[in-house]
Amino acid sequence: MTSLAQWFPTGWEPFLLGGIFIGLGVSLLFALTGLIGGISTAYTAVWSLVTRHPFFQHEKFVSTRNWRLMYGLGLILGAVVFTYTLGHGQGFVTKVPLWQLFVGGIIGGFGARMGGGCTSGHGICGVGSGQLPSILAVIIFLSTAIVTAHVVRSLGGF
Template identity: 90%
Template sequence: MTGIAQWFPTGWEHFLIGGLFIGLGVSVLFWLTGLIGGISTAYSAVWSLISRHPFFQHEKFISTRNWRLMYGLGLIMGAVVFTYTLGHGEGFVTKVPLWQLFAGGIIGGFGARMGGGCTSGHGICGVGSGQLPSILAVLIFLCTAIVTAHMVRALGGF
């Protein structure tokens, strides 16, 4: 048990519960509508409101804009509700300035769209349905994250 505590100092149970709820949520979405619950297309749906660039005005983004925006808003509201109810009311705690969080979100969303999807779409929905491109994408995501984390640690980043 000490090995688990080393990797999960705040416990692992809430990660398991969160994962079960995420899996249940995307399963219900797919079961009821046939839609895949990735979030990177919601990024493009938001941009379709702001930008008139032809990429963002693609029918796929325009026709699914409403449910994707509600899906993204639901993710945000779910985090807020959890934080202020079950999360002990501490709020969001980070030392990262708000502008950097915003810039990181824009850059990350752009990269996810450029890469053809995000970790939620590929990792939860694609792997869950046995899609080979998604399985390969998740392996690439994980390898990149592991290498990046080791590089940042070696450079004294954390």
Template identity: 55%
Template sequence: MNALFPLGWAHFLGGGLLIGLGVAWLFLSTGRIGGMSTVFTSTWSYVSQAPYFQLPRFTEGRQWRLVYAAGLVLGAFLWWRWLGPQAPLSTGLPWWQLLLGGVLVGYGARLGNGCTSGHGICGLGSMQLPSLVAVLTFMATGFATANLVLWWRGA
């Protein structure tokens, strides 16, 4: 267990519970779904005049989505500060791998009509069958990719 979770598992459980409570509160109090891929797209509507980014579904809710994203960033920062110096700030990966991973995840989120937070947390929580299919696809792809990388590195 220590090899998989060298810093313990309690903070992962706590973070997951806080995320679950947060999206549940957002949905119950406003009826809004807290997926991050739409936050990303609606933010682009401020800087790009491309017709896709100017669709009403992105421009009408972009203010609350920016506040939502800022809260997630602030929450992550406060969580890290609470954990102290034991939480690593570096992944040990080269920048190009992080950039490539981000591009692939962003493309996959757009292709899958949502991201893991939208489908995995909100979609499964509201028992949406398309979200179940998306999450199973995300997980299978993640497992396959992780094993491929381990095999490629010779681990």
């Protein structure tokens, strides 16, 4: 039997606290505005400023662009604040080149929009409200991620 320390070497408490804050945040957003707090719509909002392609110009996204951009910015700033306060000032640590992170973000964001949402919208808000399409989407997301990780590992990727 494996110990919790193997899976959570820095402790499980930060993950619980993070989950609680995420749940409170999306619940508050929904309770106050009726809006679902997924991040892929912020991706669409950013692209709607850059391109006039119809895919990125849906009225429901363009008309709510301001709050979506602030939502995405808050996600980034929250990570920065955490990293330099509670994250022991280590900064962002990765062995992945910046260009690969950028390209992966573009591809992943586009795929999330094509799929009608992302793991935060479907996984946190959709599953939390018992929506069958979201439950199915999360099963597909997780299955694909697990298979991809195993394939990459078997090819010596990490």
